[in-house]
Amino acid sequence: MTKRGAPEDVIVAIKRAYAGKRFVSADIAERLAFQSFDDEANAPFDQLSSREMQIALMVINCQRVQDISAHLHLSPKTINAYRYRIFEKLGISSDVELAMLAVKHGMVNPVLSSAS
Numbered sequence: 001m002t003k004r005g006a007p008e009d010v011i012v013a014i015k016r017a018y019a020g021k022r023f024v025s026a027d028i029a030e031r032l033a034f035q036s037f038d039d040e041a042n043a044p045f046d047q048l049s050s051r052e053m054q055i056a057l058m059v060i061n062c063q064r065v066q067d068i069s070a071h072l073h074l075s076p077k078t079i080n081a082y083r084y085r086i087f088e089k090l091g092i093s094s095d096v097e098l099a100m101l102a103v104k105h106g107m108v109n110p111v112l113s114s115a116s
Contacts, residue, residue: 001025022108024061029054044101047089055082059095060102 001013005025013023048056058068065083069076087093090101102108
C-alpha cells in the first residue's frame, strides 16, 4: 500500500492480512504491471502484454476470477482466456506455478511462516 491509497483499501488490506493473505493496492499493481523488467531474470514476464501482466499480478495476489472480472469490467470467460494465454506464454499450467514463477523472478516476496 501507499500513503495515497483509498481508505477502503486499508480495510481490505487489514482483512486480508488477518486472514494470512497478501494485499497489493491497485496503484502498486498498476506500477508493477507497466514496469519494464530489464533484468534478464524477469525475461519470462516480458512476453506478457500490459493487460496480461495486470491480470497475472491480480492472480498472484490471490484474487478470484470473479473479483478480477468485476474490477476490470470483463466477463469471467475473458479473464480465464487471459489466464490460459498467460500460462501458455510462460510455459506453466496453474495459478500456483504462476505464483512460484513470480517469486523466483523477484516479482513478489515469498510468505515466510515463523515457528513459535
